[in-house]
Amino acid sequence: MITDRHYEIIVYGATPGGIGAAVAAARRGRRTLLLEPSPYIGGMMTSGLGRTDIDWLDASGAIYREFAHRVEAHYTAQYGTASPEAEACNRGMFFEPSVARAILEDMLAAESRLTLVRRSELLSAEAVDGRLTAIAIETEAGEGEWQGRSALSADVFIDGTYEGDLAAMAGVPYEVGRESRDEWNEEYAGVLYMNFGPSKEVLPGSTGEGDDRIQAYNYRLCLTDVPENRVAPGKPASYNREEYASLSVDAAEGRVRSIRDVLNILPVPGGKTDTNNHHYCMCSSDLPEENGTYLEGGREERQRVRDRHRHYYQGLLWFLQHDESLPEAFREDAQRWGYAADEFADTDNFPPQLYVREGRRILGEYRFTENDARLAPGLGRSPIHADSVAVGAYAIDSHATRKREAAGRNVALEGFLGLGWLTEVYQIPYGVMVPLGVDGLLVPVAVSATHMGLGTIRMEPCWMQLGYAAGVAADLAIAGGAAPRDIPIDNLQDELLAADQLIGFYRDIDASGLMGKAIQYFGAKGAFRSYEARPDEPLTVERASALLALARLLPGGSRFPALPAAGAVLPAGADMGPRLPREEPSPAAYWQRHPLLTQGLAGRWLQAAGRALSAGTAGAAGGSVSASAAARASSPAAAWLRTDSAAAAEGGPSASGGAGEAAPAVSVGEWCALLYGLLLEARRAGSSGSGGR
Structure with a gap:
């Protein structure tokens, strides 16, 4: 047996979820080992599932978007941009199995910190005081020095298998089967006979009772x-x-x-x-x-x-x-x-990977259910998750759990269902991959979900992005000396957004820019109640104050000052008198007449925020500009916020309601970008305030 082999991160299972995790970890400088029990990598994406299950590419991000771009580049380079093959690849979401395998192999080979070992079967897992510390594997001939049995340890482990094998062996509690309607208030849970056709008729015998059945497996032939x-x-x-x-x-x-x-x-x-x-x-x-x-x-x-x-x-x-x-x-x-x-x-031209549509489902810190992928009551979107790390966009469905029987009337197999007309784009919380009872392990594939919840998460693009999030989370856990369950969720979201991962979906934003990332971040914290953020809409002072209050609750925002209470604050040195303030309109009446946040007012606030973030040191006025410069340099707000006193006074409405009243207003997206940029700066500078995961 080869002993004393230690890696910072070990990923078991080279499915798309496992590959996403391993690539993320290696790219962040972690010495990473990816183990695959079969001779083949890529799971179903290289084994016949050539039409990846996602409704549109814009609802994905990070590692899966990178894979799709590589697929599209392959077909355009080999056949031409206007070729039938380039069109048939559907922006990289459709592909031949051999092309997917070659691209994933290239992505793994490009990472110098990543070691891939195939034909390595898990034999045992050792947990000490509730933390997974070591595993034993057996590797078949053909893997060089890895042949035979090996004992391996890691700082963090990631289970990338469809089956949840590492989690189960480590002692993580899990479930197999279907919940009843009563357990999680899922409308279509349990025993169900549904005509999959357009009518979606539910037939008699649909009792909603739970059982130990799982949806059917098959192979996806090419x-x-x-x-x-x-x-x-x-x-x-x-x-x-x-x-x-x-x-x-x-x-x-x-x-x-x-x-x-x-x-x-x-x-x-x-x-x-x-x-x-x-x-x-x-x-x-x-x-x-x-x-x-x-x-x-x-x-x-x-x-x-x-x-x-x-x-x-x-x-x-x-x-x-x-x-x-x-x-x-x-x-x-x-x-x-x-x-x-x-x-x-x-x-023999037959795909090697059995389509394991549903494996074990761990019990994690959050249980994802049918209700998490449907319209939230009272909102114009699915439920909001403050710890969102990925977005899913595929109809809740399940394949049959029983063979043909008379109860199905030749139109329905029990357990076969599709809820496309009910499913919304949804957020996936970090808690679904954090197992109960075992530390040092993340499970981004056999996630904590009900049978119905897994019925939409179980798509390769979704798993790949969850894997990527797990790899980043593992790196942050090691860097912070914390268990994966204890990492600051906002820091994880910052890193994922920086890598173009989606943590929220909005129809009217460019998710790649700072404004789009800021809207996703604040959306995860409850700032937007639908799939439209209206980033170009003029921002009211009421909403600006509410967003500011929200930002103050988040890590890095506790020092943010309040908005100026007056519509204009004269610069020091300017004579305020003569003036009779008690004869002027009351503040409430003033803001009713001037409901929008102007650029001058926002600029004034930014000055004060810079002073607050400079930790109150001497010369804070000079420090304030440098304290916010990094955030504003890449921000859409940089073009309109001029922070010197004269510019602020010039841009805002005057106390008497004079010429300054026509000053341009700040937009929703600009304000979000400014606040998020400052939060990022504060967090990176180590000046985070209260508020965690």
Whole structure:
């Protein structure tokens, strides 16, 4: 056994979530080890799932956006910008498995602080006083010095597996199965018969009771109808025609008319497809009820389940192409399709990764439910999470948990559902990856969620971004000498926003600029009640004061001064008299007549804020400009805020309501950018006030 191997961060499982975590950690300078139990990296994104499940690219960020850009660059460079392949890649969200694998391999190889070891199976995990400290692995031949058994330790571990294997072995509590409607007040939880079609009719028998069932697994095939690249599927030795015989009745009664009614065959570049289970077919590529032993099974049992799913699928293809109970035209059309010869050459053109749609779900500091991805009562958006670290944008769904039965009336398989018309873009809180009871570990894939909640989080782009957040969080934990659960969430959000991760979604912002990042940050703290931030809208003094009060509650903001109580403050040296203040309009009447925050007033406030952030040292007036310069230099506010006294007096309304009344107003986005820039500066300078995670 190789002993005394220590890494700062160890990631187990090279799924997209694990890759996101490992890349983030390595890029932040941490000595990182990525372990993968199979010979292959990339999970489903390199194993046939070529149409990544996200509604639009603008609802993603950071590492997944980088991956998509690389995919698009590949197709445009190889085929041309106006080529069918470049168009078919859909801005990088659709791709061939081999292209995804090559890109992910390149991303990993580019990180000098990252070591990747494949064929490394977890044997045990050691937790001391509630903290995961070490693991033991066994590595197959072919990995050089890593061959055999190894004991490894790390400062922080990250479980990137679909199954949640490291978390389970470390003693993290978890659940498998479906909750009832009562447990988390989820409208569509538990036993459900739903017509997946447009009607979404719920059939009798939908009792909402919980059970230990999980949604069906399958494989995502890469098929092609290009003759020169097509390999005809063979008949498996374990072929059992009775498993597919109901399709003959479906064909005779008009429920299926071609292979496309049995399998969901959708194009990706290269004349290939991502072929999945068909939502409307009662006998498709999913295999409900036959994955129950997979999660807790050992190596042999898991391989048995994989083989069973593979042979079932191969038998389905054989039936569709050759069974004489189907119409001849049906069979001839089906025979147009075969495996892509240039994909998965080392596994007989069949993808190696079983689609584990649902594994263990840890019990974490927050449980994500159906309600977190739906419209929050009274808001124009999903619920707000102050510790948001990523955004999700895919319909809540689940595949079947039972095979075909009479209760489904030939239109529904129990457990199969899709809530696209109800699902909103949503925030994912950091707490879902922080396990209860075990420190030193983050779990960004087998997250803390109900069956329904996982039904939307379980998409590769989402997992990849959660993994990235976990890698950054692990780095911050090490840097601060803290457990991952205790890191300052605002610092994590700062780092994620700086890396173009989304922590909030708004339809009317540019998320890449400081203004967009500021709006996401304040949105996570409750400042915006819908998906429209209206960043260009003139800001009222009422709202400016409310945002300022919110900023004062956040780390770095406790020293922020109040807004000037008067509409104009004359610069020192200017004679205020003669004046009769008691005869002027009251402050309440004044602000009613002048409801907007002007640039001059904001400039005056910024002067005082600079003095406050300079810690009250002598010469604070000079220090105030330097104290805010870094934040303002990159801020959209830099162009309109002039902080010298003369400019401030010139820009604001006069006490008597004179010429200054027409001064331009500050916008919502500008004020957010200014406040967030100052918060960033204060936090980076170590002058953070009260308020944590």
